[in-house]
Amino acid sequence: MNGPVPILMYHAVGHRPAKAAYGLSVSPEAFGEQMELLAERGFTPLTTAQLAGAWRSSGALPPRPVLITFDDGYEGVHRHALPVLAQHGFASTLFVSTGWLRGRHDVGGALDTMLDWDQVRELAAAGTEIGGHTHSHPQMDQLSGEQVWFETLRCRQIIADELGAEPVSFAYPYGYSSRSVRRTVREAGFAQALAVGNALAVRRQGPYALERVTVRRSTGAEEFERLVEGRGIARNFAGDRALTKGYALVRRVTSAGRKVTRSRV
Template sequence: MKRKFMCGLVFVGLFVWMVSGSGKWGLAGAAFFNEQLGKVFAQSNQTEPPVVKREFDRVLTLQERQPIYMKEVKFIKVGELEAGQPVVIVDEDEDYYELRLGKMNVYVRKGLGTVEQNKIWVLTEQERFGAVKTARKTMVHEENDLNSPTFMQLEEGYRYSVVREEGNWYIITLGERPGYIHKSSVTLDEGVPVLLYHHMIPHEKMKTTASTVSIEAFEEQIGYLAEQQFTTLSPQQLYDYLEGRLVLPAKAVLITFDDGLLSSKEYAYPILKQYGFTATQHIITSRLLIAKDEQQFDADGPIQYLTAADLVKLKDVFQFEAHTDELHELTDTHIGIGMKLSTEAIFADLQTNITHLPGAVTLAYPYGQYNEAYTSAAKEAGLLLGFTIIEGYANQKDSNYEVRRFGMTDNRSFEQFAAYVDGTMMRR
């Protein structure tokens, strides 16, 4: 009995020594018996290091520096991979190896590298952090040290998604490898400007500036975008950028029109087409049937709407998106009627709406008003983005269903417009 008692004291003493941290293991390395599960499990307060070495079956190592391409309509060079830097291959075809730049597929031409099983350093956690803009060719280092070797190079004039920041460094990934960008070499991306237009008429015929822009102001604004070599985006491209799956030009903009007004056909369509730009129209589909015949635009008359036939004629410039079918109405208290509906009722309306809009991936909330029922219905309907009328840039930190826009009317000066698209307008 005495021997058992002494053994018990020794066990308790050993346990206390381990837990107190005096022993070599401490609590972090101690193993405990879980009576309920009936098994021993390891308990640890240590997390996995942020960068670890892991083995992959197909790792590419180049013998010479090679361009990295993203694939849109054509291949676009977005960087260069240095020789001797191993990266993981996810797929290949006859001519190219496919890698991952963040979440995006990119391509390196075959023929100047070796492929073998290898261990490489990888990040254990990748967050949706944001993006950076390059004003010049930018070095990405192996480590967070300016004297460390160059891993790859980024092209001038693009927005690249980064997954983390550490002190004076942003972290980007290529082929599962982390690369380090010094903050002094890039600027943090404020986000993409999304412009919102409604009605448009000649300045001499304007009776109000509410939701209305003059033709003269619009033409000056679009001319500026052309002069500054902006790229106009599709809604899908904006979504891919927000998800970190697309490298965008630094000078990129999404142009949107709400309500599907005939004035956009009369005035905006030819101006946009002249410059080779595209735009998005958010359509209230119940109003497509208001006009029974071909319409002549009347700048002095009541508001006129596009027809289903117009949507076909204008599709070379406009992409048509959701704006509800019958929910673009106000109550007596100036609240959108959809704000009092259930998710199911909004979803039913959106189903009708997008039936007439094949390819729609976004919703502009009526009057910019939305709540949880609206966002849930949009998700359920398969729509990827929800546009508000809250001013600011579309960025990777906000929800995809609370995308900000800049409303354009004749109350805005040209200087304000230029600040919006140039990315210098402070976020409200």
């Protein structure tokens, strides 16, 4: 019940994704093989809301739980991932940046072809949980309090208007958050939120800082198997963690400088 759970973080799924989205994409063939492995090994995919709800209530989890999550809202999730998920009867969670999706809310800035709202509704109807990922995909821990509120509430309002149901799960763009950001996400009405961390999720992380593991274009079959089995994750992402620690220091200094500047204005 309280054991570690792999939360897989995907982005684009496509044959020829745009250069800016390529590294964090997977090919349709690789995605199909990865889902086949989950099925063969007896994993049970859950939505983000299902996992957090079970942990919050101390409820029982099914055998070998796993989460399949997609960030941003790339069109290939509907074109390539949805048929594979439907084939296996797998649940998933899609976190959308509402200002990146095609349609009347589009503010530009997307890295590749994005979903439109009809496709998002089809994903939701097929059992995919639709969560929030801000409106314009900013680095939330570098924003003012008012900007964080706007990005969070605007995203939640648009999803509720388009789908007829308020989203309950959230994912931080780039995985970046802070105590104040997490508080705002909670106060805005989201019941749980995902970071990155490149580690397995455990209950003690709390409902607003659950960690995920990144699936990339370069993730081979053997590496994927190790990720979902929880083996060698620290070694696989050693370089990422070193960069993250260094960048975190830069970000703290930058954020502090901005706060000082705002206080002088």
